[in-house]
Amino acid sequence: MEIEYLENGFKFEKELNQLDEFTIEFCSILNELKLNYVVVSGYIAILFGRNRASEDIDIIVEKMDFKKFEELWKKLDLDCLNADNSEDAYKEYLVNNESLRFSKHGEFIPNIEFKFVKNNWDLEALNEKKIVILNENIFYISSTELNIAFKIYLGSDKDLEDASYVYEIFKDRLNMFKLEGYIKKLGIMEEYKKWKLNLM
Amino acid sequence: MEIELDVKELEGFKEKNFKDRLAFIKKYAEWVKKSTNKEWSSQQKKIINK
Numbered sequence: 001m002e003i004e005y006l007e008n009g010f011k012f013e014k015e016l017n018q019l020d021e022f023t024i025e026f027c028s029i030l031n032e033l034k035l036n037y038v039v040v041s042g043y044i045a046i047l048f049g050r051n052r053a054s055e056d057i058d059i060i061v062e063k064m065d066f067k068k069f070e071e072l073w074k075k076l077d078l079d080c081l082n083a084d085n086s087e088d089a090y091k092e093y094l095v096n097n098e099s100l101r102f103s104k105h106g107e108f109i110p111n112i113e114f115k116f117v118k119n120n121w122d123l124e125a126l127n128e129k130k131i132v133i134l135n136e137n138i139f140y141i142s143s144t145e146l147n148i149a150f151k152i153y154l155g156s157d158k159d160l161e162d163a164s165y166v167y168e169i170f171k172d173r174l175n176m177f178k179l180e181g182y183i184k185k186l187g188i189m190e191e192y193k194k195w196k197l198n199l200m
Numbered sequence: 201m202e203i204e205l206d207v208k209e210l211e212g213f214k215e216k217n218f219k220d221r222l223a224f225i226k227k228y229a230e231w232v233k234k235s236t237n238k239e240w241s242s243q244q245k246k247i248i249n250k
Contacts, residue, residue, distance in 0.1 A: 001240065014237045017244055017248040051228065052248075161225055
């Protein structure tokens, strides 16, 4: 694996799959509108090579006013799967901390799960985000430490496998103090110890 | 006919299956780290774009 480690992120090239392409396409619009966002969860493992499909790509975005959201809505050449218009999407979903789902026209999967920051963990993901330069395309992802901790917290087999994959890829570069700090704050020290034992 | 299920035995299988999966993921990650980006990403593309 050839990755250039930047001061605050990663630069690399790969043969893009449809999840990479969809993420790049969506994030290029967020970049254009200068929105503060971060891609989180399962796509992080997939970005770095985990070989599994996914139904969605999760994106957390800093809260914005309706005017800005409408600008985004108009630029997205996608179907919104759970709202018919920008007003419903904003007022019925985003401000109520519900996610919007966007897919390509006439398709259902994969889709982008798009939501406003709703708690301190989301805020931490935004504040600690890392830049990815993938085949010259720029987007932002959550830190590997936060990604691993949160996957252990979620705790399904799939989540624990994702955490294990990201850990194995980056174990020589992880900030273990930070990772274990998240583990303590999430109150999952026992789960973490069990997970680590399974990795040996 | 009633099927007799040994739930404890099934739990054991489940646990072993999960450990096997993690062992495979570890081996796969080691392979990705040793491979060129072109090698692993072209294989990944075949699975994801199915």
